[in-house]
Amino acid sequence: MDADVLVVGTGLAGAAAARALAEAGWRVRALDKGRGPGGRLSTRRKQAGGFDHGAATLQANTPAFAGWLAEEIVAGRAAPWGEGYVGVPGMNGLVAGLLDGLDVHWSVAVATLHREAGSWRALDAEGRVVGAAPALVLxxxxxxxxxxxxxxxxADDVVPPRTLxxxxxxxxxxxxxxxxxxxPSAECGPPDSGAGDGVDAIYREADKPGRPNAGHWVLHATNAWSEANLEADAGTVALRLRDAFIARTGIGPEAIRDVSAHRWRYSRPLGILDPVPLESAGLVLAGDAFGPPPLTDVPPAERAWLSGRAAAGRLIAARQPKS
Ligand SMILES: Cc1cc2nc3c(=O)[nH]c(=O)nc-3n(C[C@H](O)[C@H](O)[C@H](O)COP(=O)(O)OP(=O)(O)OC[C@H]3O[C@@H](n4cnc5c(N)ncnc54)[C@H](O)[C@@H]3O)c2cc1C
Incomplete structure (x- = not known):
């Protein structure tokens, strides 16, 4: 279990941090409560193909992120789509690529963190140590x-109350x-706008590059509808939005084989925090809610990637001998 750094959470931010640290020679141990790579860039697999039920597409506003996506296109893990980009063969391919070859442990939910004698320990809900290292990317x-x-x-000198x-x-x-x-043969023209039915966007997976035509569609509800129905049960939500899909596309219930719903409690941050200077305790925070002012103008997934790279850079800089 010897590691120089623990990475807790391996969405785009944690994966970008883990990759940058590994490239700098750090031994990385990464933990994620999910069953596989993606986080909010998840792809749910079914035999015939996948559903990108988190972010459906990525936008690139900075040369750094655009440059990385260009490399991923060459590597076959991304493709341009419309005015943005998608992962190939699913959105989670981008995260999987960053984590390739690293020591990643899935289905590990960290319940508490401890800092003792210059080392971090991560414990699960049963109190088992699931990772230990001098540095931590959260x-x-x-x-x-x-x-x-x-x-x-x-202790307050590890995480000050103002940070909390x-x-x-x-x-x-x-x-x-x-x-x-x-x-798969069900066809429709551009879906009607259907204002007020709670649907923000409808994506047909087969319209994206590198996907088979498996008849897979993803609907995203609007923020307002999601907020208003946040505690509804998933079955009810699936049926209500299925009805909106039928009304908008003209694809009838007889052509629909299956429908389910996934609740994202945290889809996009509504505010942003400056990076919190915690490196003295070997701790850095990363994710789409973190970034200095220049990063406020970029979309959340891009901010997550940039924040992961920045978090790794801050740990690496904190380890350099001061001249
Ligand atoms: C429906 C939807 C649509 C979106 N559309 C867009 C878009 O068009 N453009 C855009 O830029 N962004 C979009 N986003 C946002 C984008 O997906 C996120 O900004 C980005 O993926 C966040 O990456 P992250 O690494 O910060 O967080 P996450 O991807 O959430 O990663 C966090 C990881 O931490 C793990 N984790 C959490 N707690 C623990 C724990 N205690 N122990 C272990 N592991 C833990 C989780 O399993 C997860 O894998 C969308 C998101 C959603 C949900």
Missing amino acids: AVPAPQAWALLRASAL DALAGIRYAPCWAVLLESE
Whole structure:
């Protein structure tokens, strides 16, 4: 279990940090409560193909992120689509590529963190040590970072109360996503606008590069509808948004094979925190809610990637001997 750094959370931010640290020669141990790579760039696999039920597409506003995506296109893990980019063969291919060859442990939910004698230890809910290292990248959505740090009861000189307060102030927009499987032959023109039915966007997976025509569709509900129906059960949400899909596309219920819904409590942050200067305790926070002012103008996924790279850079700089 010897590692120089623990990375908790391997969405785009944690994966970017893990890759940059590994490239700098650090031994990385990464932990994620999910069953596979992606985080909010998840792709749910079914036999016939996948559903990108998190972010459907990425935009690049900085040369650094555009440059990385260009490399990923050459590597076959990304493709241009419309005015943006998608991962190939699913959005999660981008995260999988960053984590390729690294020591990543799935289905490991970190419940508490401890700092003792210059080392971090991560424990699961049963109190088992699931990782230990002198440095820690915490790359989970801000409300989850807040909950984890609060449950960990760390000393004030490790995580000052004002940092916890700042994290507590970051809110996220929720999003209900519906995964709908139709007969692959079901066709429709551009979906009607259907204002007021709660649907923000409809994506047909087969329209994206590198996907088979499996009749897979993803619907994203609007922020307002998602907020209003946040605690509804997934089955009810799936049926209501399926009805909106039928009305908008003209694809009838007889052509729909399956429908399910996924609730994203934290889809996109509504505020941004400056990077928190915690490196003295070997801790950096990363994710789409973190970034100095220049990063506020970039879309959240890009900010997550940039923040992961920046977090790695800050740990590497903190380890250099001072001249
Ligand atoms: C429906 C939807 C649509 C979106 N559309 C866009 C878009 O068009 N453009 C755009 O730029 N962005 C979009 N986003 C946002 C984008 O997906 C995110 O900004 C980005 O993926 C965040 O990456 P991250 O690494 O910061 O967080 P995440 O991807 O959330 O990664 C955090 C990881 O931490 C893990 N984790 C959490 N707690 C623990 C714990 N206690 N122990 C272990 N692991 C833990 C989680 O399993 C997860 O894998 C969208 C998001 C959603 C949900």
